[in-house]
Amino acid sequence: MAFSPLIRQMVDALRGLPGVGPKTAQRMALHLLERDRPAAAHLAQALQAAIDGVGYCTRCRTLSETEICSLCSDPRRDDSLLCVLQSPADVWAVEQAGGYQGRYFVLKGHLSPLDGMGPEEIGVPALLDCLEGRAVTEVILATNPTVEGEATAHYIAGLLRPRGIKVSRIAHGVPLGGELEYIDGGTLAHALAGRTQIL
């Protein structure tokens, strides 16, 4: 085998990236060593800085390098809306979609009793704490449209019912631009059941 130990180590480490197999890792290593060492140095530095500096917002629990993240500290956001999600990636997705101007709360995944992920583990008590003394009038449950995500949303809705807060669930339906024939049956059934009157 033609790799020296340092190159082999580099190729192995690149395989730690999601979706990167042996051939891709090899191509990446070669590209960086042969054509772009500054990019490799920049990546090494940025990875280390992020590991050292990025933790979680103590308020909404998304990834943040400050104790309170920029979304929680932005005075222009609407304090009366709280969107509950399963991961920081979902916050990014909603922000990139645009249009939502309320606050967020990030659970640690979904309820999964068999994996030891109960309400405590996924952060439900922290969600309830975060509603105390705040002006939230509507909680939007935006957990994934999966069996586990639905169960988690249902469980949280039950806890919020006695508090007299409006609770909503993101709409299920056919994705924009999708063609009906390629959409799975469950989604289609939901879309039909949840039809809205237009005339």
Next chain:
Amino acid sequence: MAFSPLIRQMVDALRGLPGVGPKTAQRMALHLLERDRPAAAHLAQALQAAIDGVGYCTRCRTLSETEICSLCSDPRRDDSLLCVLQSPADVWAVEQAGGYQGRYFVLKGHLSPLDGMGPEEIGVPALLDCLEGRAVTEVILATNPTVEGEATAHYIAGLLRPRGIKVSRIAHGVPLGGELEYIDGGTLAHALAGRTQIL
């Protein structure tokens, strides 16, 4: 936008990897920060170690962390064969293919006068130097089967002719397992012209 500066920097740095677009970089950053910080630390360390430690073999000019690479210093390899390639990636490809037991010499790409890449720039004088006082009896020109690779092979063959060394070119033809109808015409023409008698 929901990224903190350190995360944005990390996403940008991941985009320095070949074939990684903004969505993939984002997914990689999130995966590393949320699920696999040890992998991120390992990658940061491996990149830095490779940048600092990997240079070029002074003999064959492939990537190496020692002055003479393991292929050049391996006493079991055949000194009489020298395979000339365009890049360290090609050395890896030939080694992984297996079967070749000679030595290597790596050019810096191919001749490209318009880009200022003349014989000097791609390392032709160094190739001639490396033949001096060595027991090479055959030089295998394994530059790419492209117009530029062919021209480079032809140029080097011309320089070697007066030296009385056997010079060969890798065979062109249909790839193993390929189906004729999907093979481009140039390759097919080469394969027909270069047919070998089997009976």
